[in-house]
Amino acid sequence: MLRIHCPWCGVRDEVEFRYRGDAGVARPQADAALAAFATYVYERENPRGWHLEWWLHVGGCRRLLKVLRHTLTHEIRWVGEAHETAAVPHETPCGDAKR
Amino acid sequence: MAKSDSNPPSGRRTSSGRYSGWRLFLEGLKGQRGWSRAWAKARPRSRYRVVIVGGGGHGLATAFYLASEYRINDVAVLERGPIGLGNVGRNTTIIRSNYFLPENIRFYEFSLKLWEGLERELNFNTMVSQRGTLNLYHTEAQRDLFTRRANMMRLLGADAEQLSREAVKELVPLVDLDNGRYPVLGGFLQRRGGTVRHDAVAWGYARAACEAGVDIVEHCEVTGIRREGERVLGVETTQGPIAADTVCLAVAGHTSRLGALAGLALPIESHVLQAFVSEALKPVLDVVVTYGAGHFYVSQSDKGGLVFGGAIDGYNSYGQRGALPMAEEVAAAAVTLMPALARVKVLRQWGGVMDMTMDGSPIISKTPLAGLIVNGGWCYGGFKAIPAGGLTTAHLIACDMPHPAAAHLSLDRFHGGRTLDERGAGPFPYAH
Numbered sequence: 001m002l003r004i005h006c007p008w009c010g011v012r013d014e015v016e017f018r019y020r021g022d023a024g025v026a027r028p029q030a031d032a033a034l035a036a037f038a039t040y041v042y043e044r045e046n047p048r049g050w051h052l053e054w055w056l057h058v059g060g061c062r063r064l065l066k067v068l069r070h071t072l073t074h075e076i077r078w079v080g081e082a083h084e085t086a087a088v089p090h091e092t093p094c095g096d097a098k099r
Numbered sequence: 100m101a102k103s104d105s106n107p108p109s110g111r112r113t114s115s116g117r118y119s120g121w122r123l124f125l126e127g128l129k130g131q132r133g134w135s136r137a138w139a140k141a142r143p144r145s146r147y148r149v150v151i152v153g154g155g156g157h158g159l160a161t162a163f164y165l166a167s168e169y170r171i172n173d174v175a176v177l178e179r180g181p182i183g184l185g186n187v188g189r190n191t192t193i194i195r196s197n198y199f200l201p202e203n204i205r206f207y208e209f210s211l212k213l214w215e216g217l218e219r220e221l222n223f224n225t226m227v228s229q230r231g232t233l234n235l236y237h238t239e240a241q242r243d244l245f246t247r248r249a250n251m252m253r254l255l256g257a258d259a260e261q262l263s264r265e266a267v268k269e270l271v272p273l274v275d276l277d278n279g280r281y282p283v284l285g286g287f288l289q290r291r292g293g294t295v296r297h298d299a300v301a302w303g304y305a306r307a308a309c310e311a312g313v314d315i316v317e318h319c320e321v322t323g324i325r326r327e328g329e330r331v332l333g334v335e336t337t338q339g340p341i342a343a344d345t346v347c348l349a350v351a352g353h354t355s356r357l358g359a360l361a362g363l364a365l366p367i368e369s370h371v372l373q374a375f376v377s378e379a380l381k382p383v384l385d386v387v388v389t390y391g392a393g394h395f396y397v398s399q400s401d402k403g404g405l406v407f408g409g410a411i412d413g414y415n416s417y418g419q420r421g422a423l424p425m426a427e428e429v430a431a432a433a434v435t436l437m438p439a440l441a442r443v444k445v446l447r448q449w450g451g452v453m454d455m456t457m458d459g460s461p462i463i464s465k466t467p468l469a470g471l472i473v474n475g476g477w478c479y480g481g482f483k484a485i486p487a488g489g490l491t492t493a494h495l496i497a498c499d500m501p502h503p504a505a506a507h508l509s510l511d512r513f514h515g516g517r518t519l520d521e522r523g524a525g526p527f528p529y530a531h
Contacts, residue, residue, distance in 0.1 A: 001423050002414075015424045019414040019529055022368075038514040041526050042366040042457045046355035048417040071369070072417045 002069075005079050008061040016059035023052045023066050024088065048072055050089045054082075115306060118222055137302055138182075138309035143316045143341050147175045149496055150334055150343035152321050152357060154178025156187035156297075156482065157474050158349035159304035160489020161496070162313045163221075168490065169497035172312030175343075176305075177336060179320040183301035186352055189419075189451035190482040191374050191396065191408045193387055195232040195292035196257050199248045200521055202507040203460065208257045209504045210487030211291060217486060223303030225295050226401070232292030232387040233262070233270065235436075237281040241391055245287040252289070262286040271388055273437045280435050281392035294387060294398050294406075300485060324361040324471070331361065331470040345496050347472040352452035353417075354462075354475035363466055365473075366457040366513045368528040370411040371450040372479045373421030375429065377443045379403030388436075395432035404446065407433060411453060411479060413529050421450035453479050458518035459531030463492050463501070464510035472496055473510065478531055 002014035022044050028036040048071055055065045068078040068086045078086045115137045116122065126133045149165060151158045154176045166172040194214050196207035214227050236242045249259035264276055267286045276283045309315055316338065323335030324346065333342035348357045358365045384399040394410035409429035412422055426448060434441045454476045456462060461484065462476035474492040477484065491505035501509060512518055524530040 013424075014422070021527060021529065022415075035514065039364070042513040043364040044355070044366070044368050044457075044528075045359075045364070046368050046415065048353075048356055048369070051415055053415065069414075071415045074416065074418060074422075 002074060002076065004055060004065070004067060004076060006057050006060060006063070006065060007079060007081060008063060009057065012057070012060055016057060017065075018056045018058045020054035020056050020064070023054045050077070052086065052088050114310060118224075137306040138315055141175070141314035141316050143175055143177070143314065143319060143336070143338050145340070146333075146342040147314070148173035148343065149175075149345045149347065150341055151176045151347045151349055152334065153185075153348065153350035154182045154301075154305070154315060154317065155185045155349060155351070156300055156304070156485035157351065157477075157488045157492065158347075159301060159308055159315075160485050161347060161349060161474060161492040162315075162489075163304045163308040163311065164490045164493035165497060166308060166311035166313055167220075169493055171497055174308075174312075175314040175316055175341065176308070177319045177321060177334070177341075178315070178317050181317050182305050182315065183298050186451045186453075186481065187301045187485075188298055189374060189449060190297055191398070191406050192294045192297045192400075192482065193232065193292070193396065193398065194227075194295055194483040195289055195387075196483075197232060197234065197248065197252060197259060197287070197289045197292065198521060199251060200519055201251065201255060202519055203521055204252055204255045204257055206487055206504050206508070207483060208255065210484050211257070213486030213490065214295060214483075215291075217303075221303040221307045223299060223306060225299040225303050227293070227295045229291050229293040230386050230398070231270075231288055231290045232389065233267070234287045234389045235267065235274070235283050235391045236285055236287065237283060237392045239284070242284055249287055258289055258291050260288050260290070262288050270386060271384065273383055273439055274388065275436065275438050278435050278438070288386075292387060294400075295482075296401075297482060300482075304485075304489070321357065321360070324357070326361065326468065329468055331468050343470075345470050345472060347474060347492060347496060349474040349492070351454040351475045351477040351481050354454045354473065358473070361466075361468055361471060363468065363471075365462075365476075365510075366526075367454045367462075367476055368415050369417050370413070370453050370455045370529060371416040371418060371421055372408065372411045372453050373425055373429070373448060373450045374406070374408040375426070375445050376400070376447045377405040377407075377440075378446050380405065380443065383439075390432050390436045393428065393432035393435070395429055395436065397433065397437075405440070405443065411455065411529065412450075417452055419450050419452060421448065453477070455528035455531060457513060457526040457528060458520045459522055459524065459528075460519035461488070461508055462510055463488060463495060463505045463508040465495070466510060
């Protein structure tokens with residue numbers, strides 16, 4: 001069970017939220033090449049490690065939050081507003097958190 | 100090419116012999132002490148024609164079909180742990196071809212036909228049980244959709260039939276047709292669907308592949324992929340470097356991680372799917388039942404336990420466990436549909452990591468890197484596809500062109516706008 005600290009509502013259970021995916025992807029400029037849009041829509045880094053992601057507090061304040069969460073341990077290190085951002089700690093592709 | 104010392108001389112290596120009822124009887128007379136290992140634990144050589152990363156269902160099946168159908172047995176299967184402990188041993192063992200998109204029906208029907216002859220082909224009892232898969236519907240719109248799906252299946256040669264409420268009750272007395280939340284209006288049955296013992300699939304393919312000359316290397320983790328320009332030359336492993344003409348990734352759940360080692364970005368997110376087994380019960384359920392108003396599917400194993408599952412947990416995860424909210428949702432669906440299960444105890448619960456693709460369909464494809472093949476993106480449906488996935492991947496490796504049954508699963512479908520979105524959910528892996 002994830003416990004997400006909503007900046008407006010306080011600590012709430014994950015069942016109040018809807019996951020909305022990777023918050024690290026940036027929409028290309030309108031005149032960018034088609035391939036840039038295909039990459040934006042389809043390709044994901046999918047790290048085993050820290051991941052910046054969108055969570056919608058649908059059962060609370062209905063705000064969209066940005067959350068920094070670890071995809072193996074599920075630890076949540078940072079929660080911010082949609083316009084804020086956090087540095088994503090980098091782990092090598094082969095880094096194994098269990099060792 | 101010399102085999103390493105740890106392998107017996109080439110040709111038929113440590114053969115486990117042919118399995119049969121007669122052999123079981125004879126070995127019984129000798130106290131069952133005459134059986135040998137089903138497959139040899141190989142040490143890797145420094146070079147192979149084909150290296151398959153991942154000793155799960157798809158990797159082992161690919162190796163087997165490479166050797167048996169395409170006469171290529173200079174093949175190694177590299178598995179990080181022991182054979183059978185990954186997703187091939189973590190699924191809910193269901194086989195079926197009741198899809199909606201024609202490409203998917205053709206592919207999964209091809210797989211179902213291979214399942215039907217698999218035990219003979221492998222000389223291994225994989226306990227293929229065509230007990231039927233029943234999907235229930237609870238609204239008229241859902242009935243129309245299932246009717247359309249059943250018609251599509253019949254047009255393409257698969258079997259499907261509509262069941263009335265009464266026929267559903269007769270087939271599955273456990274179902275509460277008039278449950279308070281989502282009364283059952285009827286069902287959609289594929290009689291040729293069913294279950295297969297998943298461990299036996301891993302063991303059967305491993306044994307048959309080994310018999311055909313494939314090296315199965317356990318406890319060998321791939322730590323790097325060697326490239327020269329846009330060509331892949333082999334892999335770095337915990338047991339040393341291994342060169343190969345072709346490297347095939349069959350590591351669904353972790354395809355992104357292996358892809359990253361080769362510098363490849365993929366349309367995949369990893370998500371966790373849970374499965375559950377109850378305490379053993381007397382026979383109560385002889386068909387696979389899928390609830391239409393929530394995500395819940397259940398069958399009863401030969402040991403008596405109810406094997407069931409639901410939807411993915413819903414957020415990116417590599418943790419092979421699962422969280423309680425989904426466990427609660429699955430249990431709620433179970434008890435709504437089959438109130439008699441309310442006091443059944445769950446014995447075991449676990450999670451497996453799924454490659455969830457952006458369109459919900461798998462990937463069997465060449466990649467932008469020459470010599471690198473991907474078999475992955477199986478979402479939560481890779482088990483039923485093992486025979487077809489293995490055969491079509493072997494075809495792609497051996498013939499350098501896609502098998503007709505899997506040509507639509509290529510990686511370039513995303514950039515080319517030819518996605519296969521079975522659910523119509525859009526490019527959101529957590530929604531498929």
